[in-house]
Amino acid sequence: MTFATARLCDTYTDKAHLQIAEPIFKLFGASLAFSGQITTIKVFEDNALVRTALSAKVNHRVLVIDGGGSHRCALIDGELALLAFENGWQGLVVYGCIRDSAVINAIPIGIRALHSHPLKSPKKGLGNLDTVVTFAGVQFKKDYFLYADSDGIIVSETELS
Template identity: 55%
Template sequence: MTEFMTSDLCDAFSEKLGIASPVFLRFGGRPRFCGEIATLKLFEDNSLVRERLSEAGRGRVLVVDGGGSLRCALLGDQLGELGVKNGWAGVVINGCIRDSVALAALPLGVRALATHPLKSVKRGGGESDVQVVFAGVRFVPGHWLYADEDGIVTSESPLL
């Protein structure tokens, strides 16, 4: 992965970037990550998260619009390990995670709104590869996401 800083990307490309509102907390053992965006839209059901992280990640970032729910977790250590095993660079969740200590030990970038100890239901609901909007940003499959200690930015094409 090429070294970058989101502040430098903003200085050079601000008119071309989506800049996420600073609502996410950092989890996972990789504070800085980037990659092509893959998306999921779901609510309190992480069945599709498991399904997607079981696929070859090829350095992509999985963006999950969980509707901002703070009532259960959509990612935990088992799914985090699955993401690492299959080559995902990171996961951004508009919702909660759990097993934060174990996730911190994994070489995976993770951003989420909060932690919650309760696991989600498993009903298989949701949509894959659709545009999602949260934190003031459109996350489009095939666009690029860059995350570091200062924030999250998106672009239509690779910047590095």
């Protein structure tokens, strides 16, 4: 599916409930555009559940990670980005940081994150999967549809064509 978030906004703003994320994210990964149904995870400075989620084989899904906006450690590294790609994830949206950005930028997956940070996160296994998460002015819900490209991120309750 080829799309442009600007065109989707032009077409669907009056016809569907669209949420448009505030432009706070940096682009990482070799894929500038990605879309899919949302899986959510809420963690804070702990990426053990992120690894568990990314270990699942999926089809046309995007993992939205609410990391509380922390700038003190990274939730995604090159190894997890590669795992995500190999298991079929289309992209990741991280309300937090990543690391290994040079490695990640060579992997054919789209990632949006606040920043890069060299410190890895602890692994305590705390957090919640498939809960509603809210950041960047958007409520991300399981099975909603996310579309991201170089212009921004939009979320819709229904699939847009």
